[in-house]
Amino acid sequence: MSEQRNIIILGASFAGIGSTHYILTHLLPALNAQHEAKYHLYIISPSPDFYYRIGSPRTATSTSLLPQEKLFYPLADAFKRYPASDFTLIQATATSLDTNGRFVCFKRHDSSTTEEESLPYHALIVATGSRTPHPAYSMHTSTEATKIAIKETNTRVKFAKSIIIVGGGPTGVEAAGEIGEFLNGKPGWFSTPTPKVDITLITADSLLLPALRPAIGKEAERQLGKLGVKVLYDRRVVDVSTLKSNSEDEKTILTLSKGEKLETDLYIPAHGVLPNSEWLPKNLLNEKGYLETNKSTLRVDRAGPLIYALGDVASYSRNNALDISDALPTLMINLKRDLLSYSPSTPNATIKGRDRVFQPLMKETQFVPIGSGGGVGAAFGWRVPSWMVWLAKGRDYMLGMAVPGYVEGSNFKKEHKWSVDEAVV
Template sequence: MSQTKTILILGGSYGGVATAHYLLKHVIPSLPQKETYKIVLVSTSSHFFCRPTSPRALTSEDAFPKDKLFVPLTKAFSQYDSGCIQLVTGTALRLDHINRTVSVCISADSAEQKIDYHALIIATGATATSPLFGLFGGHTKTEEAWVEVRKQLPDTKTIVIAGGGPTGVETAGELGQYLNGRGGLFGGSSSINKTAITIVTRSSQILPDLPLPLAQKAEAQLAKLGVSVIKNRKIIGVTPPDAGAIAKDDSDLMHITDSVEITLDNEKSIKADLYIPATGVSPNTAFIDKVLLDGEGYVNVDSTLRVKNGAGPRVYAIGHVSSSQPRAIHAIMNQTPVLCENLKLDLLAGEGQNGSGYRELAPETKKSQLVVIGGGGVGVAFGWKIPGFPVWLIKGRDYWLGMTPGMWNGKQFEKAG
């Protein structure tokens, strides 16, 4: 029997799941020695998570059906023969790109396992500061963080949100609508705001990737929901220091406190009952040699999505962990066929067939960003401004939850791209 060639995928979110489906549907079946290939997908979570839903999901248990927010990866890949793909719940500890192995800590027993690979796809994504907006290992930690916040909301009088990007703005809008009234596109300003909500941003405007008039429109919509904005200010201290983040004690839960003090760079301080950091993400690349990373810590890829700087043959990266821009879910859907078709040529070359026609990812020259604010929102799509009602209609109804099944079950890639 021929030796098994492992295609190792690190990451069980959008990039990892998408590439696994594409390879299983279109690449491996087309290879002359298809029976020799096996996909091993390593994920820190046993479940796929629809991350865009977080700003609304954290407000109420009834916001979305739980079974649609978190889907077992076993369900996502149940359509394939078990011999084609192996799912491993664990965390990548070290990538040895010289000897082409990855050391993984297996979650079930904390044992370390070394996995050799014939091809490698790095799709480990990026991690937010707060577990409210992403996975920290198993999906239950995010659920627990939501539960803790929901418990506190009824008695919360003041909320401070750090970060004026889409996540911070959408979270402020959802909390404002949930606690203070409808507002947004169709409602007027609340006569009585039960909860004072404040966004603090170091930028001169919220939503810095959007034109100033749209940012101003967003700020006006937020005001109707009882949300104020402090601009051009940096948060330099938070007491207690782990407020809003994963606690450093044995509880391993989000640290919620009844009294949080936020210090700004103008020496003023704000007290809040609830503090939510929404200040961006960090790439999950601690297990990778820095020679393969760019200056910001992202995996350095070229236009074919191959990892540069001596990573070795058949090594790719996709999604929020890579240096490819923009870092967005819709971009992953565009990246997937490029990566997988290029890897197909590499695999054919490994079988002695000369491949040609490698694809390059076309740069996205026109921005697309939709931001939901209560019953309205602001945004641009491929450079065109989108009115508030279409933003709500396209994204605001369910934060893409209805579109997510096609991504985790592979129907998004029924046809080769």
């Protein structure tokens, strides 16, 4: 019987699910055709479902706007066309990585035992992503926990008389727009409804949406204002405390960096993300907790051969979806080069040819819906009108493209071809 060589992918969000489809469609057949070993792909994910977090600002506001069922997709259905001889899905949380022994440790979620298991890897892709401060806007632990967070947020939004959202990036602006329209009403062509709920968006920056030009940030503030949302700039939250009245209604007290104290019915932290990297060896992480990744090749050089990182957990990433889709061809070409060149007798040998080099998109590109009527954004350095943001993203947060494209894999039917200089066979 030939040796089995495991390719392990950790994480099943955009980076993990995209890598899985591509490898099973294009790389595994080529590797197994060599007959040197039997290659098998494992994907390890804490949840049995893919969570479409891009749509969370609308669903977390109210499932009447975008039903939560549309944001969850069973991974078993996403990968059902692949044979069990090539692919295994494990519902588990990665707990540690041994780069000397070359194995991953994990704890299963679908087992009565809490014992840790291990799985050796031949190649490893770390795609564990990141999480938002608020549990409704990303998958923190499980599908059930995320659904509970969505339900609780829906209820609190519905009955709140005052809401404070902290964060001037896309999540904060989108959440403020969705909540503003849901509670205060949609403005007309020549009228703006009188606000029914006090909604404030706070940012530590001097402008909204710092990845875009200042004029677009000011336009975002203008559109939010029509939805009854006020914006406070240059303020950080330095303390958060809770207060319960005699009726057990919970209030949140925020202390800001300029000394203000604000009381609110609902506080939504929507500032930044945290990498899901606590389980990794500390010597592989940078000072912010991201997995130190070669920004050109997407290899994790410190961890040894055949280890890669993709998506938000990696140090190359700017925490956006474009940095996944743009980087995936580079990773897949370099993975193909490494695997087809591998020799057990010389595992660390230099590979002939040239690596594919990742070149991130540096032109201003970001679409930010503000309610259901439009939004702000830019594409490849060109500012786009509000109606185009609605057309591209604001209708359903691109859900109609994401499920068939990424989750079901239609985006990965075409193989990325290596150049003559990159080829090893």
